[in-house]
Amino acid sequence: SQTIHQWPATLVQPVGSPLSLECTVEGTSNPNLYWYRQAAGRGLQLLFYSVGIGQISSEVPQNLSASRPQDRQFILSSKKLLLSDSGFYLCAWSRTSGSYEQYFGPGTRLTVT
Amino acid sequence: GDSVTQMEGPVTLSEEAFLTINCTYTATGYPSLFWYVQYPGEGLQLLLKATKADDKGSNKGFEATYRKETTSFHLEKGSVQVSDSAVYFCALSERASNTGKLIFGQGTTLQVKP
Numbered sequence: 001s002q003t004i005h006q007w008p009a010t011l012v013q014p015v016g017s018p019l020s021l022e023c024t025v026e027g028t029s030n031p032n033l034y035w036y037r038q039a040a041g042r043g044l045q046l047l048f049y050s051v052g053i054g055q056i057s058s059e060v061p062q063n064l065s066a067s068r069p070q071d072r073q074f075i076l077s078s079k080k081l082l083l084s085d086s087g088f089y090l091c092a093w094s095r096t097s098g099s100y101e102q103y104f105g106p107g108t109r110l111t112v113t
Numbered sequence: 114g115d116s117v118t119q120m121e122g123p124v125t126l127s128e129e130a131f132l133t134i135n136c137t138y139t140a141t142g143y144p145s146l147f148w149y150v151q152y153p154g155e156g157l158q159l160l161l162k163a164t165k166a167d168d169k170g171s172n173k174g175f176e177a178t179y180r181k182e183t184t185s186f187h188l189e190k191g192s193v194q195v196s197d198s199a200v201y202f203c204a205l206s207e208r209a210s211n212t213g214k215l216i217f218g219q220g221t222t223l224q225v226k227p
Binding site: 032034042043044046049051057090092094095096097099100101102103104105106107109 | 145147149154155156157158159162164202206207211212213214215217218219220
């Protein structure tokens with residue numbers, strides 16, 4: 001069976017500090033991968049998606065970036081965090097054909113102080 | 114572009130009440146439709162899905178039928194429990210591309226009181 005991991009689970013960072021969130025998927029190969037942000041009490045905002053190694057598409061302009069150095073690894077980064085980057089970050093994966101349901105990780109709660 | 118609209122929340126029900134959360138969509142082509150559930154502090158879990166018109170998805174007592182004529186996918190449960198309290202998201206897949214991107218509704222909070 002497939003599993004998806006995210007770490008860390010929680011993070012408190014000062015404004016201006018760098019960020020690195022990691023997501024890994026087990027039990028499948030060549031998945032589509034996604035990063036979402038969920039602000040408190042709000043819906044989901046798709047930040048990035050990837051259909052293959054080194055292939056990253058950005059959905060919204062911001063000071064975040066994403067990378068996919070390995071088939072089942074997806075990393076979300078920032079060089080300098082802003083207060084507005086606080087939120088709940090979710091990673092998800094889907095197969096590359098069929099009905100495209102996505103499976104989500106447990107999330108990372110980021111607080112920028 | 115494609116879009117999903119859910120009923121505004123929060124929805125507050127007593128235990129054993131009947132639940133309906135409305136979801137309508139706009140899409141080109143024939144998307145797959147999904148309901149996800151999010152418990153406090155957790156990621157989203159796939160609750161059920163339907164991939165073509167008139168399909169009924171079901172899981173854990175929840176049901177939703179893909180209605181192409183009304184472009185709807187309403188979530189129902191006959192008797193809710195306190196443990197069903199969560200945020201529910203309706204979503205559709207963008208079948209026009211192979212990216213697997215989903216379009217989500219804004220979410221509906223359900224509170225079930227004992």
